Amino acid sequence: MEVLMGQPLTDDLGFLLSRASGVVVRATNAALVEHGLRVRQYSVLVLAADAAEGITQRELADVLGLDPSQVVLLVDELAASGLVERRPSSTDRRTKLVAATPRGREVRSAAARTAADGAGGPLAGLDQAERAQLRELLGRLLATGGAPDAPGSRGRSGSAPRTGAEPER
Amino acid sequence: MEVLMGQPLTDDLGFLLSRASGVVVRATNAALVEHGLRVRQYSVLVLAADAAEGITQRELADVLGLDPSQVVLLVDELAASGLVERRPSSTDRRTKLVAATPRGREVRSAAARTAADGAGGPLAGLDQAERAQLRELLGRLLATGGAPDAPGSRGRSGSAPRTGAEPER
DNA sequence: CCTCCATCGTTGACGACCTCCACGATACCG
DNA sequence: CGGTATCGTGGAGGTCGTCAACGATGGAGG
Numbered sequence: 224m225e226v227l228m229g230q231p232l233t234d235d236l237g238f239l240l241s242r243a244s245g246v247v248v249r250a251t252n253a254a255l256v257e258h259g260l261r262v263r264q265y266s267v268l269v270l271a272a273d274a275a276e277g278i279t280q281r282e283l284a285d286v287l288g289l290d291p292s293q294v295v296l297l298v299d300e301l302a303a304s305g306l307v308e309r310r311p312s313s314t315d316r317r318t319k320l321v322a323a324t325p326r327g328r329e330v331r332s333a334a335a336r337t338a339a340d341g342a343g344g345p346l347a348g349l350d351q352a353e354r355a356q357l358r359e360l361l362g363r364l365l366a367t368g369g370a371p372d373a374p375g376s377r378g379r380s381g382s383a384p385r386t387g388a389e390p391e392r
Numbered sequence: 393m394e395v396l397m398g399q400p401l402t403d404d405l406g407f408l409l410s411r412a413s414g415v416v417v418r419a420t421n422a423a424l425v426e427h428g429l430r431v432r433q434y435s436v437l438v439l440a441a442d443a444a445e446g447i448t449q450r451e452l453a454d455v456l457g458l459d460p461s462q463v464v465l466l467v468d469e470l471a472a473s474g475l476v477e478r479r480p481s482s483t484d485r486r487t488k489l490v491a492a493t494p495r496g497r498e499v500r501s502a503a504a505r506t507a508a509d510g511a512g513g514p515l516a517g518l519d520q521a522e523r524a525q526l527r528e529l530l531g532r533l534l535a536t537g538g539a540p541d542a543p544g545s546r547g548r549s550g551s552a553p554r555t556g557a558e559p560e561r
Numbered sequence: 562c563c564t565c566c567a568t569c570g571t572t573g574a575c576g577a578c579c580t581c582c583a584c585g586a587t588a589c590c591g
Numbered sequence: 592c593g594g595t596a597t598c599g600t601g602g603a604g605g606t607c608g609t610c611a612a613c614g615a616t617g618g619a620g621g
Contacts, residue, residue, distance in 0.1 A: 232435060232438045232439060232442070232455075233455070233531075234527060236416065236511065236523060236527060236530075237413075237416045237420050237431065237507070237511050238435060239530040239531065239534065240409070240412055240413040240416050240417075240530065241417050241431070242456075242457055242530075243409055243530045243533050243534055244406075244409040244410045244412070244413035244414075245413075245457060245579095246533070246534065247405065247409050247410070247533075248406060248409075248410050251406050261606085262406065262410070263606095263607085266401060266407060273401070279569080280570065280571095281568080281569060281570085286401075286402075287411075288411055288414060288415070289608085290607095290608065290609065290610085291569080291570070292570090292571070292572075292608095292609090292610090293607075293608075295571055295572080315568095315569080315616080316615080316616060316617085317568070317570070317615065317616045317617070318568090318569060318570080318616095319569085319570070342405065342406050345533060345536070346405065347536050348532045348533055348535060348536030349529065349533060353532075354405060356525070356529065357405060357408075357526070357529045357530075357533075358405060358408060360518065360522060360525065360526045360529070361405075361408040361409065361411075361412045361526075362402075362408065363517045363518060363522075364412050364416075364514060364515065364517055364518060364526075365411055365412055365415065366517060367516050367517030414608095418608095430577085432577090432578085449598075449599065449600095450597080450598060450599085458578095458579090459579070459581085460598080460599070460600085461580090461581090461599090461600070461601075461602090462578075462579075463599090464599065464600055464601080484587080484588070484597095484598080485586080485587060485588085485598095486586065486588070486597070486598040486599070487587095487597090487598060487599080488598085488599070
């Protein structure tokens with residue numbers, strides 16, 4: 224038990240994960256400059272554009288695994304660029320629904336291609352099947368995240384009441 | 393054409409990668425506090441301990457994908473804690489070999505267990521076979537990193553000019 | 562109705578991390 | 592010998608992660 228070389232480090236999953244993440248994120252960021260976006264902002268834009276009625280900043284922070292305070296800044300920037308806007312919720316005056324503007328949707332589409340293109344570089348070594356496999360594994364990893372990943376998510380445990388439920392009326 | 397919804401975002405490899413990386417790194421960091429280390433420092437310690445004669449800071453930056461200036465700080469901290477020391481190279485007076493001290497090796501062993509333990513939480517959902525598979529995929533991804541991942545690595549390309557010449561093994 | 566408490570968004574602070582640029586010392590090539 | 596490249600280092604500037612606190616609101620209970 225003495226020697227017990229944990230691993231050559233290059234076999235450590237944490238190391239590989241953070242390294243791979245860095246490479247892909249860097250490549251994606253580099254590609255997105257052309258749209259004046261960073262991955263974080265792009266992610267918010269995508270989520271806002273995909274939610275017909277807009278998405279709560281709380282949910283944004285939840286899905287992205289970010290502190291709510293960071294979401295504020297991201298939305299601020301996107302709003303300043305005219306890509307999203309904050310709308311008041313008709314049911315809860317505390318929350319603000321973040322929705323993509325028409326121009327936001329345009330940018331989102333263009334950026335999606337650019338981003339996929341940029342990330343394509345580092346991912347060149349993996350074919351479709353392997354990417355799907357990787358998605359599967361990572362998805363499982365995140366699903367069973369025993370530890371809270373979002374700092375600001377105190378107590379926010381369990382099932383979201385009815386996040387994606389259709390706005391009944 | 394079709395609407396071409398890039399993806400639900402939760403299916404984007406870049407997103408999953410960065411999310412997973414964050415979760416694992418956070419858990420590992422939390423576990424390592426007990427040794428007064430962060431993942432970065434731990435990585436340097438491992439590499440230094442595994443190299444019998446010590447390792448160049450240049451190589452450190454290369455392997456870790458960091459800017460050389462960051463390596464300086466990491467080594468400074470580890471040296472201040474008495475876990476590693478900088479030795480002059482006998483062949484090149486410019487380089488300094490980073491080697492682990494006896495105490496550094498002890499800490500490294502203990503920390504290895506602690507770290508693996510901490511990372512075990514998020515990884516709970518994956519069995520040995522799946523982890524190996526994940527390692528395989530991530531390793532391949534990093535091996536074919538078309539873009540330079542280490543910022544400070546200007547021109548330092550070299551090593552693997554042949555893109556996946558013969559990935560046999 | 563009124564009070565206590567949870568939640569949402571927001572702000573501010575602080576430290577960790579990333580990226581780039583420049584420098585002195587040294588090695589190496591011709 | 593001169594010119595160029597590399598190693599370690601320092602510093603500036605920006606992004607990101609984490610935490611604590613606050614006003615505004617919602618909701619439960621008396």
